[in-house]
Amino acid sequence: MNSIKRYRLTFLFLFVAFGLGFWNPEFGRSMATMTGKNFRDMLGVLPPIFILLGLLEVWVPREMIIRHLGEKSGTRGIALSILLGAAAAGPLYVAFPVAVAMLKKGARFANIVIFLFSWSTLKIPLLLFEATALGWRFTIARAAVNLPAIILMGFLVDRLIPNEEKEELRQRQQTAEAAQEM
Secondary structure, eight states: OOOHTHHHHHHHHHHHHHHHHHHHHHHHHHHHHHHHHHHHHHHHHHHHHHHHHHHHHSSOHHHHHHHHTTTTOOEEEEHHHHHHHHHHHHHHHGHHHHHHHHHHHHOOHHHHHHHHHHHHHHHHHHHHHHHHHHHHHHHHHHHHHHHHHHHHHHHHHHHHHHHHHHHHHHHHHHHHHHHHHH
16 A cells, blocks of 8 residues: 555556546657657666666775765865766766765765756756857856856755754664665
8 A cells, every 4th residue: 555655646647647548549659659768778778877886885984974974074065976977878867876875874964965966957968069059158158157156056955944954864774775775
């Protein structure tokens, strides 16, 4: 029963998708084809990411993450979060398991948000593509505007979420991890 409640939006989506497919079979086939393609794409990207996350869990000590990305990491933590997000490869949905791993290891919440925003707006491969399509001047101007906005938003989100909620989120992740190990 708990699974049904947890995945109720997924079940609702499936119900609506089957209904649309029944109502318009051509649209249903198109939707099934696109869903299958997206699923295959995810299967190609997620396993390597989960392997890397497993290695991160084992090889990178919590103390190192706390020292470089934790509450007292300062400018170094911000710079490292930006660098990690900008150097990332893959779609944005891959960033969320990485962010969860950072959260569990004790990274500062602002640095996690900065990492996610950097992943979505400052990825180096996308900047190179943007520069070839729109020119270096535009790309540099956009990145120069985005960079302070990313940092500001990271600290704003960090401030708006109460410490109790952040700690509850960390605890929930650690509890879920402990339950999976059993």
